[in-house]
Amino acid sequence: MTEITQERRAPADGQEERSTTEHAKQKVQETGGEVSQQVGQKTQELRARAGEGIRRQLDGRSTQAGEEVTTTADAVRRVGDQLRQEGKTEVAQYAERAAKPVERLGRYLTEADGDRLLRDAEQLARRRPWVAVLGGATVGFLVARFIKASGPGDAAARSSAPSAQAALPAPPPPVTQRSEFDVQSGH
Numbered sequence: 172m173t174e175i176t177q178e179r180r181a182p183a184d185g186q187e188e189r190s191t192t193e194h195a196k197q198k199v200q201e202t203g204g205e206v207s208q209q210v211g212q213k214t215q216e217l218r219a220r221a222g223e224g225i226r227r228q229l230d231g232r233s234t235q236a237g238e239e240v241t242t243t244a245d246a247v248r249r250v251g252d253q254l255r256q257e258g259k260t261e262v263a264q265y266a267e268r269a270a271k272p273v274e275r276l277g278r279y280l281t282e283a284d285g286d287r288l289l290r291d292a293e294q295l296a297r298r299r300p301w302v303a304v305l306g307g308a309t310v311g312f313l314v315a316r317f318i319k320a321s322g323p324g325d326a327a328a329r330s331s332a333p334s335a336q337a338a339l340p341a342p343p344p345p346v347t348q349r350s351e352f353d354v355q356s357g358h
Contacts (some may be wrong), residue, residue, distance in 0.1 A: 233288055237280030244274035252340030 251266030283291070296303035 190296060226289070229285035229288055233280045233283060233285070236281070237277045239277075240273060241277030244270045244277055247273060 236334075247266050247270040249264040251270065254266060256261035
């Protein structure tokens with residue numbers, strides 16, 4: 172800023188004044204470019220950190236879900252074994268057939284990391300967009316039900332809520348009959 176002030180105090184020649192203005196413009200553009208570059212770098216850093224956090228959470232939760240799904244597959248398999256022992260082999264075969272894909276899903280969720288899950292989900296959405304739309308709608312419905320069911324003080328709020336009758340407006344006051352005196356006097 173001192174340079175610009177000193178240059179302006181120099182003799183007021185048209186060329187010199189233009190060069191000072193151009194010099195100031197150039198400084199402002201350089202500073203603006205540096206600031207823009209720094210903002211871009213910070214944005215990329217934040218985006219990378221957020222993405223990494225999401226991947227870590229997805230990885231941990233998918234592993235947990237995979238373990239639960241595998242446990243479910245084991246339970247279905249045990250039911251099939253129990254049915255087989257009771258002599259119900261056809262029903263036991265259905266249980267065994269149902270347990271196999273569930274077990275594969277559990278293994279996939281347990282072994283896959285966050286990057287692989289995101290990549291596979293993206294590929295599925297590209298190949299079968301209707302599945303992605305249906306899955307998104309299902310997840311949205313389930314989240315809405317979960318939020319509604321887990322609201323604070325649900326039971327207390329419902330039991331102390333005023334009835335639907337209380338929400339109706341009050342009835343108008345009863346019409347009184349006028350006497351002859353009221354009609355004649357105009358009251």
